[in-house]
Amino acid sequence: MISFFRMMYRGEHHFDFPALWRKALIISGLLVVVSVGALVVRGLNLGIEFEGGTSWEVTVTDLTIADVRDELAGTGAESGKIQTLGTDAIRVRADLDVADDVAEVTARLASLAGVDVTEVSVTTVGPSWGDQITDKARNALIWFFIIVAGYIAIRLEWKMAVGALIAVAHDIVISVGLYAVFQFEVTPATVIAFLTIMGYSLYDTIVVYDKVRDVGGRLTVTGRYTYSEMMNLSLNQVLMRSINTSITSVLPVVSMLVIGSLFLGALTLREFAIALLIGILVGTYSSIFVAASVVAYMKEREAENRATAAKVQARSGDTGTRRVSDEDVTLAGIPAARTRQPTTSSRERSAGGGSQRPARGQAAQRSAAAKRTASSARPGQPPKPRKKKKS
């Protein structure tokens, strides 16, 4: 375990992402099917903001739901939904929106809890309001997708726009699906959390794609890698970034979740936190496993890349293993990712890498080895900067 962490920390890990993609496809497929199924079968538990009605919240201790229901008899709210929030607050939801009826329930809840009526939080929403909010959100989403797709197509490439949108859709479907499966209540807070998830997922995907472009721009010219291999190398390089970023993003959200449960009034905070936690994890996962694989799939079908793949296959004679070895990468001027051979030293491996692929340029291998020797020959002494510093 320790050596696993060390390997990750030093960037010496080498995962075979294309192989993992196949597993991920099954997992994602399952999750999406379950989510869509739950949405169709169970539907979403929409809050009053979307359906109309009134909800009350009040801080109260030592009361059972039955007590509250009895107290509300005859007001029209007794048939509503009554929940306890943690141990010391209750929430009542009912299909009432006439001011007098609402005021009556408020008064009864206040007297039951032994507090002033101003201590009861009341939200009333008209029946058509939710539709309007939903329409607006839907419009905003459609515009957002169009603009962002255009933006990614211009700044990166259109296939990446497709991949990014598929990944975002994947995240949203799974997050919403979880709400359907567990019947969490969907409130405006949830909608905002879903929008945040969307933004985060997209952000993360763009960072990953940019790395792929960066590496791809230099590797493709060598004509020695299939697109998937190149993608695999990029993903290995960007992996620690993704892990660290999701850790630093999840920490505040977890703190929101834990602290939200300690404060009575922080219900909304908790609702946000659950949705965000799911979303950040799914978003990080989808950037590497969904967004990347979609682009790799489309790219591998381009004529140019197929030709490269055929050449690579002809040269190496085996396509089953992913070959990313040191000397080529160093030759291309980008950082190395190592093959997975944790017991051998790096020097041995570079020699082994060479023998695995005899067709590789001997000169390149020598120069790479020379470079490495040069940097390790002077331990403790700062190597001379290769580039002039800007001042």
Added chain:
Amino acid sequence: MRQQLTFVIGIVALSVAGILYTFVSGNEPLLGLDLQGGASVVLEPEPLPDGQEITDESLDQAVDIIRNRVDGLGVREPEVTRQGQTILVQIPGVDDQQRAIDLVGQTAELRFRPVLEFGTSLDLTPDATVDEESVLQLRNDPSPSGRLRMGPVPLVVDQENEPGQHLTGVAVESAAARLTPSGGWAVNPVFKSGSPGIDDFNALALQCFNLQPTCPTGRIAIEIDGYVESAPNVQAPAFERDVIQITGQFSTDEAKDLALALNFGALPLELTPQESRIVSSTLGEDALDAGVFAGLVGVVLVSIYLIAYYRWLGVIAILSLLISGALLWTAVAWLGESQGLALTLAGVTGLIVSIGVSVDSNVVYFEHLKEDVRNGRTVRSAVERAFPIAYSTIVKADVASLIAAVVLYWLTVGQVRGFALFLGLATVLDLIATYFFMGPAIRLMAARGFGDRPRSLGIPDPTGRDEAMDASNAATEPEALATGGAS
């Protein structure tokens, strides 16, 4: 190098100045109702009966009238704003919330009507005078009993009288309560000239003055939403539009209320409350405390992780976070104070999430650095080379976030809008802090000797690589390993 130093000093000075300015000018973030308690209501105009479009002018006018009405209540810092085709009224604090919501939610149509009968000739018991509900039911009943109106005394008014049809609040220009020379209170309404205006009022006044069958009592009722505020006796056949006086046994409050009603009674639109929300101040404050506390704990956890993993680079990342935090606080406080933009719980959440994204800008750069050093570059040269590449990635990704923020801001209402604003703000500040602080600061650090000790930057020392790789026993692991394990 000089430029880097200028950037770092400049941005630090700017953040400190921002905090000082906020402190000195006493700016404080304006808290949304969900954080401090209060009432809010979203009003939407009913479609006009003849299928006309609802104009911006009429909505703006309605906003003005509601604002005056709420101001008249004496609540502190009410906010009445138009959001697209709807009007949002927010009343902070806990006093009289329900009354305020009722008041702004009312159509509150002002009408002048001739009084047909005065007093309780309709066999109403005294108790019945408080039964407003039955009166409301009777309101639109065309029979004489249907014209009953409640007020200081119940009375019957005419609904069909021709001049009265035009005499709504639209006819009134303004109204004021004044002390009369005799020491009592009077209300002076000023009508608009022409029609609707003084002409209609005079036509009605003439009928009442002559005690014609259409106005046998000689009184005109001033009615708001079916409630008669006052029913003065007409003492002249015709009036000048700006020298009309309503006198009576008014108390100060009654006179002022009547003037208020005349001034702001009529809305050009019929508004329906679509969403009303009352947040108790206890729950609001709890939410705020929890949000702030969660944010602080989140920052501390993230800081610990960053230092454990990235050492001195982590320190720079934290300082960078503090700088965007300081600028953000300045902006939020300024927006609250001068633009009335409130920080809601959704906004707070957006800010907490933006901690992760801001830190990412650092992580992207740091990982590039590590990558380059692993590839045999010196820390110093890697620092120079990696920044433009990393920054370009950060800009690409942040622009996508900005697009999200702008689209959401323009196309949505309410809470989502507040969230979008703060998300956008945090993203822009992240770009600024990264470009002007984080990048230059790390270049300076690399130049000042940190470049020779990569491990102090959380970068595995490339020169010690082979020895470390050969050591398969965990106990002999170097410093860098412990960090990886602890994380």
